[in-house]
Amino acid sequence: xxxxxxxxxxxxxxxxxxxxxxxxxxxxxxxxxxxxxxxxxxxxxxxxxxxxxxxxxxxxxxxxxxxxxxxxxxxxxxxxxxxxxxxxxxxxxxxxxxxxxxxxxxxxxxxxxxxxxxxxxxxxxxxxxxxxxxxxxxxxxxxxxxxxxxxxxxxxxxxxxxxxxxxxxxxxxxxxxxxxxxxxxxxxxxxxxxxxxxxxxxxxxxxxxxxxxxxxxxxxxxxxxxxxxxxxxxxxxxxxx
Numbered sequence: 001x002x003x004x005x006x007x008x009x010x011x012x013x014x015x016x017x018x019x020x021x022x023x024x025x026x027x028x029x030x031x032x033x034x035x036x037x038x039x040x041x042x043x044x045x046x047x048x049x050x051x052x053x054x055x056x057x058x059x060x061x062x063x064x065x066x067x068x069x070x071x072x073x074x075x076x077x078x079x080x081x082x083x084x085x086x087x088x089x090x091x092x093x094x095x096x097x098x099x100x101x102x103x104x105x106x107x108x109x110x111x112x113x114x115x116x117x118x119x120x121x122x123x124x125x126x127x128x129x130x131x132x133x134x135x136x137x138x139x140x141x142x143x144x145x146x147x148x149x150x151x152x153x154x155x156x157x158x159x160x161x162x163x164x165x166x167x168x169x170x171x172x173x174x175x176x177x178x179x180x181x182x183x184x185x186x187x188x189x190x191x192x193x194x195x196x197x198x199x200x201x202x203x204x205x206x207x208x209x210x211x212x213x214x215x216x217x218x219x220x221x222x223x224x225x226x227x228x229x230x231x232x233x234x235x236x237x238x239x240x241x
Contacts, residue, residue, distance in 0.1 A: 012046070013097035014044075014121055015097055016046060016096045016099070017094035017099045018113075019051065019090035019091065019094070019101050020032065020051065020090075021104070022055060023053040023054065023083075026059040028104055028106045029062065033050065035109075036048060036110040039114065041114055041117065043117055045071050046094070046096030048071050048073070050073070051076075051077065051087075052074065052076045053085065053086040054077050083188055084187060084190030091178060091179060094175050096175060097174065097176075098172060098175060099174075100113060100117075100170070101171045101172075103170075106213075107169075107212060108170050109210070115210075116170065116172050116210070119208070125206035126174045127198050127204070128208055129195070129205050130170035130209075131209050133209060134148075148165065148166075151167060152165060154232055154235055155192060155195060158196075161199055161205070163205060166191065168212075171194060181198065181201065187227070188231070189233075192238075196238035
């Protein structure tokens with residue numbers, strides 16, 4: 001399926017589209033898809049859009065050659081543009097009135113999705129972010145957690161809010177709201193950019209605790225210290241622009 005397919009009108013304002021960016025996740029992507037489809041959601045699943053972002057480890061071939069169940073739609077990007085670019089590509093294929101971003105690396109548990117959907121379905125909020133509780137068995141390391149706390153604190157100061165985990169990758173919101181945000185980040189800085197743009201749009205972020213198990217470098221962890229610098233720069237750019 002090409003990335004240029006025109007989106008269809010939302011069939012149900014409470015149907016959910018899940019966007020799953022993939023870059024070199026051959027070891028985990030099939031299981032991530034299977035586990036997500038196994039979850040009983042409190043809303044109909046419009047589609048699971050899996051976006052291969054120019055993978056070079058065989059993920060692209062695996063996704064293309066596997067016969068997936070009907071809710072799964074595979075989209076291929078020719079070049080690696082980063083997570084932010086993959087999310088924007090996937091968003092053009094969303095037909096549900098609600099959209100979730102869920103990574104393919106199995107650091108997050110899709111069983112948490114129903115709890116995150118509840119405030120949206122109840123009309124309590126337009127945006128729900130997951131919030132991780134780092135523990136010794138689940139955190140990547142001291143500096144990783146400290147960096148997360150530092151950028152989250154910076155976001156709270158810059159935007160006069162109180163978030164627990166600005167970099168949590170499990171985010172849900174109304175599809176029309178996500179489409180209205182002026183997003184431009186290509187990589188992991190899409191996470192703070194989403195928070196910044198949502199807050200600047202006057203929305204309040206509803207947080208729900210989620211489980212988390214960080215990968216090691218050997219397992220494919222991609223986040224680096226440079227990403228932390230990019231996150232801070234993105235928060236400042238969005239605040240002053």
